Amino acid sequence: MPPKTLYQKIWDDHVVWEEPGKPALIYIDRHLIHEGTSPQAFAGLRSEGRPVRRPDLTFAVMDHSVPTTDRTLPILDNDAKLQFDALEKNCREFGVRLFDMNSRNQGIVHIIGPELGITQPGQTIVCGDSHTSTHGAFGTLAFGIGTSEVEHVLATECLVQARSKTLHILVRGKRPKGVTAKDIILAIIGKIGIGGGTGHVAEYGGEAIRALSMDGRMTVCNMSIEGGARAGMVAPDETTFAYLEGRPFVPRGKVFQEAVERWKQLRTDDRAKFDMTVELEAEKIAPQVTWGTNPGMVTSVTARVPDPHEFQDPNDQKATESALKYMGLKPGTPIVDIPVDRVFIGSCTNSRLDDLRAAAHLVAGKRVAKNIKQALIVPGSRGIKSQAEKEGLHRIFTAAGFEWRDAGCSMCIGMNADVLPPHERSASTSNRNFEGRQGKDSRTHLVSPVMAAAAAIAGHFVDVREFDVAHVE
């Protein structure tokens, strides 16, 4: 057999139907849905009289618009309420499992899939959300789809897909202290650009990736889409198996051991060819901060806001000019001189235990700076929240002046009340700094959890390597 990449192995294993010159029909092992992108799909099923083919492989959760404050209070946002009601009704009618906002397992869809062990190596996973790439950290083929495709998967448990090209991203060497998984992926996006991975499925490898915990690998895979790659994956290894063992949906005993033996085959064969390869040296990566209006507009914390004239391409010059105007930044400003108004630690990128532990370690015994109007900690799931509380992290955060919230997408997308006000500047651990993403006219700087925590304490960006930092993912 010719050598295959991990992507090719999973792909070949899921082809249901294929004819030459046409996209294939591939099987979907797990379908995750949420309130935001599913109502129209269920409406479509209903109008055609179609059932959900595999409700047992479909998992629903409320995350995008849920309040992160007291959930015993009525939902004031009527449109959000209608979407929650619709999801609940659709799940009941079609027999789909739902983690509603009062479930103790509720959380961001890409957090709870892995946390509950719904996500497993070798699977295909889709969701009407572009950050589905997160699940690739387990050696799954996972990607975001549109609502029409959500309907297609509900009806057929399959998806019409053309094979992607493959992109190998190697991060060599050891990651310095204070440099996290977030900095690695931001540095990758800075290097390849936000369209660099378009048409490709990325596989991450190299010593620095292997050394990451599952939480860290999820952060990396999560932002694959910000580099244009619909899916990103890491071959499963002992770290993966140890993470999965004992999680609610993961089989026990002998079945687990047999599964692990099969999962060990999920790696790219020696001599398998990728369509494109990108290499980075982990030692050279510094903590990253975005300065513009997309995740590729990123630089090191030690650098300065760029000048539009530094760019060759007139389109890039224009984009930089427009981004700096939107962000209210002057070329040449040192990144560490940029003051921050609000801090958000959360989102499917960085709201897992490793993230919260590292941020708590940094802020312990310190106080949020006076100029910070709000500092939010939003755990990715209620499971994470509960574990963090057992470890006393919530007390560290609240003592330092942070707000400790309930689980959801929150200020990453601002669909609930957690919105960044106009012209205010955030240090945010989320994944997108697009115009208006966190709130109309708001200004987002993407950073790692420890960089966000340090900015909260200092009131402006600081090089976290100058702080006492735990070794974080």
Next chain:
Amino acid sequence: MQPFTMHTGMVAPLDRVNVDTDQMVPKQFLKALTREGFGRILFYDWRYLPGEKPNPEFVLNFPRYKGASVLLARANFGCGSSREHAPWGVKDYGFRVIIAPSYADIFYNNCFKNGILPATLSEEQIEELFQHTEKEEGYSLTVNLPNQTIADKHGLMFKFEIAPSRKEVLLKGLDDIGTSLQHAAAIDAYEKAHSATATMYDPVDVKYYSNGR
């Protein structure tokens, strides 16, 4: 789905790289339950000033581009979020064709589910179209999908590439689900051979409908 064969219409230029789907349909409009009405809010934050007053500086509000149905765009159009609300908005606004040098994968895919043709031309060809659109008021293009050509009335003619299967979907206005269900026997056979639940332990301690109220 509405089939697409040929379209002639006025061109509106959106001279910006990396236009993301958050700009097309901002988050506050993602709480809808239907696919309708997204045209009015397309490019909301760029298009409107406070109070929903049209922003005179935004290109689609220029009187000369009123009624445009071909959107001329720059590289990596439609990046970011997978929200299909973006192409719903593009279509509902009245665009049938987008012409750009490149698209983000999910957005590109979503266009075909909604009868929008996302045509791809080279950077140089796109630049030329931007110049024509700027110079000539009411500049319009005829997009012919069967022949894969984009032409103006002055003799300009560009060929564009599109995967044959994608082309067929648009030409016939195919319903993907109906087509896939023709392979129901293959899906049954696949499910028999590969149990997707083989490694799914179904935990009794996980609560599904934990309605605390």
